[in-house]
Amino acid sequence: MKPSEIVRHLNQHVIGQEDAKKILSVAVYSHFKKTAQAKPDAVEMVKSNILLIGPTGTGKTLLCETLARILDVPFVTADATALAQTEYVGEEIEAILHRLLDRAEGDMQKAQRGIVFIDEVDKLKATSAQARGPSGERVQNALLKIMEGSPVRLNDGQYIDTTQVLFICGGAFVGLDNIMGKNHSFGFISTTESENQKILDRINSRVKPTDLYEFGIIPEFAGRLPIVARLQDLTRDMLVRIMVEPKNSIYRQFREILASEGVELLIEPPVFEQIAELAIEYKAGARSLRGIFEEMITPVVFLVPDNPAIKKVVIASLFEDAKYFGAPAAA
Numbered sequence: 001m002k003p004s005e006i007v008r009h010l011n012q013h014v015i016g017q018e019d020a021k022k023i024l025s026v027a028v029y030s031h032f033k034k035t036a037q038a039k040p041d042a043v044e045m046v047k048s049n050i051l052l053i054g055p056t057g058t059g060k061t062l063l064c065e066t067l068a069r070i071l072d073v074p075f076v077t078a079d080a081t082a083l084a085q086t087e088y089v090g091e092e093i094e095a096i097l098h099r100l101l102d103r104a105e106g107d108m109q110k111a112q113r114g115i116v117f118i119d120e121v122d123k124l125k126a127t128s129a130q131a132r133g134p135s136g137e138r139v140q141n142a143l144l145k146i147m148e149g150s151p152v153r154l155n156d157g158q159y160i161d162t163t164q165v166l167f168i169c170g171g172a173f174v175g176l177d178n179i180m181g182k183n184h185s186f187g188f189i190s191t192t193e194s195e196n197q198k199i200l201d202r203i204n205s206r207v208k209p210t211d212l213y214e215f216g217i218i219p220e221f222a223g224r225l226p227i228v229a230r231l232q233d234l235t236r237d238m239l240v241r242i243m244v245e246p247k248n249s250i251y252r253q254f255r256e257i258l259a260s261e262g263v264e265l266l267i268e269p270p271v272f273e274q275i276a277e278l279a280i281e282y283k284a285g286a287r288s289l290r291g292i293f294e295e296m297i298t299p300v301v302f303l304v305p306d307n308p309a310i311k312k313v314v315i316a317s318l319f320e321d322a323k324y325f326g327a328p329a330a331a
């Protein structure tokens with residue numbers, strides 16, 4: 001699959017985040033090329049693991065899950081918080097790699113070219129006050145080895161070599177912006193033209209390894225994630241599109257539910273804007289959309305199945321009751 005084709009597939013489920021989509025699709029495409037054409041005399045390819053950074057509820061996990069579904073490579077996801085809570089980090093990691101082998105249907109060659117997504121790596125930040133469980137830093141150290149590439153013994157005695165496994169790490173990294181704002185030193189280049197300002201903005205919006213150290217990611221760990229993709233806050237417009245456009249958008253889901261009762265659901269555009277406004281206030285990205293939407297739709301879904309005469313429901317505002325239309329004879 002070409003990078004543009006991967007992006008086209010991602011677009012069906014993930015709204016916006018064009019930069020991250022581009023970076024991911026190119027990385028995955030290159031990963032494929034690097035591992036597929038390993039001729040003996042070929043240029044030695046080095047993999048480039050990826051770090052996905054972005055505010056909560058903006059699509060990090062969704063992007064990776066969608067990617068996993070559309071690609072023909074074994075792909076597993078793991079949660080760093082779970083790793084940080086167990087005493088047996090090594091065994092957990094081994095279990096992740098075992099799942100990769102399962103996804104490859106036991107084909108070791110295929111598994112060794114797979115992709116592992118480790119979510120919530122920002123929860124591994126090294127803090128001095130860690131109450132229980134191994135410290136995040138210990139988990140970072142354990143992950144280092146497999147990200148770098150090393151043979152790992154699985155519990156059935158087989159060895160899996162992770163040299164060619166692509167690692168994608170995701171996390172919200174709350175507070176990183178403050179660290180970045182404080183550290184950037186490219187402010188004194190003379191910027192008379194707007195073009196200069198653009199370049200400056202680009203440099204300043206890059207996450208530097210030193211920013212990650214300050215956050216609590218150990219240098220060796222950050223060093224093994226050379227590619228950083230950032231997801232942006234979702235705008236009101238994007239939030240509206242999220243409710244309507246994706247194949248399994250919440251609007252489509254509820255239209256489907258009511259259609260099964262022979263009822264047409266129509267929600268007018270201003271309603272989505274009202275929901276989006278509220279979601280922005282809740283500061284949880286697209287995550288709050290569902291709650292607000294369901295609260296609005298609950299009375300409708302409660303009422304409709306008891307009233308077969310209703311044929312159509314129209315919602316014109318989040319703050320007004322839905323209007324019901326039925327066959328003329330109905331009460």
Ligand SMILES: Nc1ncnc2c1ncn2[C@@H]1O[C@H](COP(=O)(O)OP(=O)(O)OP(=O)(O)O)[C@@H](O)[C@H]1O
Binds near residue numbers: 056171
């Ligand atoms: N860009 C997007 N396009 C479409 N839907 C989105 C997008 N971002 C978020 N969503 C919706 O919000 C839900 C939560 O998003 P997701 O799990 O990807 O957040 P996240 O970035 O991983 O956040 P966290 O840092 O809290 O894990 C998704 O299941 C999806 O329904």
Ligand SMILES: [Mg+2]
Binds near residue numbers: 060061062120
């Ligand atoms: Mg997530």
